[in-house]
Amino acid sequence: MLMEEVKTPKVKVVTVKITKSFVKPWLGIKYLFKKPVTIKIPYEKIEPAPKYRGFHTLDWKKCIGCNFCGQICPARAIEMTWIEGEKRPHPKVDYGRCTFCQFCVDVCPTGALDHVENYYLTTAGFEEDLELYDWIPIEPKKVQELNEKFGDYRFPVERIEKLEGNTYRYHLRDGDIVEFKILGYGLKPPAAAKPASKKVEPKTKEKKE
Amino acid sequence: MEKVEVPRELKEEAKAHDMYLYPIEKDTYELFFGPQHMATENFSIILKMDGSRVEKAIVNPGFLHRGFEKLAEQRPYFTNIALLLRICVPESDVPENIYSMAVDELVGWEVPERAQWIRTVVLEMARLSAWMFWIFGFGNELGLYTAGQWAVAYRERFMRLFEELTGGRVYHIYTIPGGVRRDIPGDKWLRQLRDTVEYIKAKMKDFDEILFDNYIVFERTEGVGVMDKKFALDHAVTGPNLRAVGIDYDVRKDDPYLFYPEVEFEVPILKEGDSLARALVRRYEIEQDLYILEQLLERGPPSGPYKVQDARLKALPRFKVPKGDAYAHVESTKGDFGAYVVSDGSHKPYRVHIRGPSQSHGVTVLENLLVGARLADVPVILKTLDNCPPDIDR
Secondary structure (H helix, E strand, O other): OOHHHOOOOOOOOOOOOOOOEOOHHHHHHHHHHOOOOOOOOOOOOOOOOOOOOOOEEEOOOOOOOOOHHHHHOOOOOEEEEEEOOOOOOEEEEEOOOOOOOOHHHHHOOOOOEEEOOOOOOOOOOOHHHHHOOEEOOOOHHHHHHHHHHHOOOOOOEEEEEEEOOOEEEEEEOOOOEEEEEEEEEOOOOOOOOOHHHHHHHHHHHHHHO | OOOOOOOHHHHHHHHHHOOOOOOOOOOEEEEEEOOOOHHHOOOEEEEEEEOOEEEEEEEEOOOOOOOHHHHHOOOOOOOOHHHHHHHOOOOOHHHHHHHHHHHHHHHOOOOOHHHHHHHHHHHHHHHHHHHHHHHHHHHHHHOOHHHHHHHHHHHHHHHHHHHHHHOOOOOOOOEEOOEEOOOOOOHHHHHHHHHHHHHHHHHHHHHHHHHHOEHHHHHHHOOOOOOOHHHHHHOOOOOHHHHOOOOOOOHHHHOOOOOHHHOOOOOOOOOOOOHHHHHHHHHHHHHHHHHHHHHHHHHOOOOOOOEOOOHHHHOHHHOOOOOEEEEEEEEOOOOEEEEEEEEOOOOOOOEEEEEOOHHHHHHHHHHHHHOOOEHHHHHHHHHHHOOOHHHHOO
16 A cells, blocks of 8 residues: 555565555464463573673683773773782672673783673672672683583672681682682782882881981 | 642742643643653653643653763773663664774774674664564554564564674674674574574564554554654654655665665655654565665675774773764664764773764654644654664763
8 A cells, every 4th residue: 555655666675565454463363373482481491602791700820910801891890909829910890880791801911801601690689699799700610610510600609708807708609619818909019918028118218218 | 620729839840840730720631651651661751631632742851861972981992882882772783883983984994894794784683673672662552462572582583693693682792993893603693694584584474464464553553643854854853754754865875884885775765754654664674674684694794804903902991093083874773873983092082972863753853743642642653753762861
């Protein structure tokens, strides 16, 4: 009806003719006898695509603490953290802010920061869980091992325990523990980070005086 | 009905803002339409009603205001991609692409052919998934929920393809200045896309049966919210809404970009300018988009790199753009979408302006078209104009 007013097609295009019909809408009933497209969660599940942008992993040995990830982050979710026993700061990712754009992974010059397909960002609602999604990513090997064991794409850490003296204990899902002491945040090393140099500084000052 | 005594101060305030209906006379009353109503998505309209007729409509946006343009001035060039795509959620690839194209022009990069091909395919896929989402909204506003449910199920296929290509389902963050972020996952993905195109093509018959050929659609939309040519041109109407008035304007034809000059397709035009014409133009465009995708897939992706080979891309946070300004625009399902980027030579843009179609469709045009419409026609007019609330509030 309205199709006549459309310009005559120059190219071979499949065109449809829209006509007012009273009968045709009832043809949709045939879908009653077809299988539904929805799936029954949790009995069925869809696997995320490979390279789906999920949680981060960090190879602590490769990380050089250049803060490229912190600079590119659109949500400013990354904070460089000084850890006892590590020469360079490592990124701490806050998933309350992270938009999962994974630009940080793209810019990482050494390939230390990477991501896995794990995407479940949920908590049970306890107060202690609120601190769960603010972590320093752990080794990719460990996350892959956990994925192979559980395969449900949840957060690899079950509970983050804060001990005295700024020591954090990550309780992984398989019972393993990652424990480290955070000395400070920011790009410059905190005063406590280099106890040796701290001792040296006052000495030089004294000499100058 | 008892008359309610309203304090004088409130009266004056209401009159000053022209927001609240006062005085309550005869059958006139004020109706807050949205933001809970599904048709309005994320903005609201204050309707001054006389019985079931709209006397005056005042659009009340601002629920999604995040200040995109100002925020974009405070972030490095590449970071802005993750921000600006939130301007149009159903087809987030459009803001990505216009911004990337403008920055490409500023830097003077010639995007590799393969990247251009991927960008065109992504844009067309975004258009199709946005059409599916539009069918969902349009069907629901008319009370034909079945069509809506189907459309969302078919949109899921495109989301799955996007997930495999880009790593994200809704916010793809895929197109970057200088190309795209990842290569095509492989021939399997291309085959899946071809299958999906075939599948949607077959399923469009069902949509015709249940939605577009349906007499209910004709009854509800014919002669509702009529626009004429002069009105459309005065109010900067673009996209399918302009084509429903009878004006032949499509950015893909009139200012071709990416791979569109090498693809054959037709721009459907109708003359009526009512809601039915607007809906049918969109129906015909789905056909054209499927045809474009078919041609692109037949051609196959050109070989070569998917990203510009430039050493500057290795130090993204401090990536600097030479002084200048650039404008790029594409045809989205909502209309003409453009980005204007001004650079002062630093690593952050001096100014980013987004020209969105919803600013005119969702505010001035809508306010004018709603006058005299029935209350039941409000969602129909709203959905056939097809605006994007975050774009109004940007």
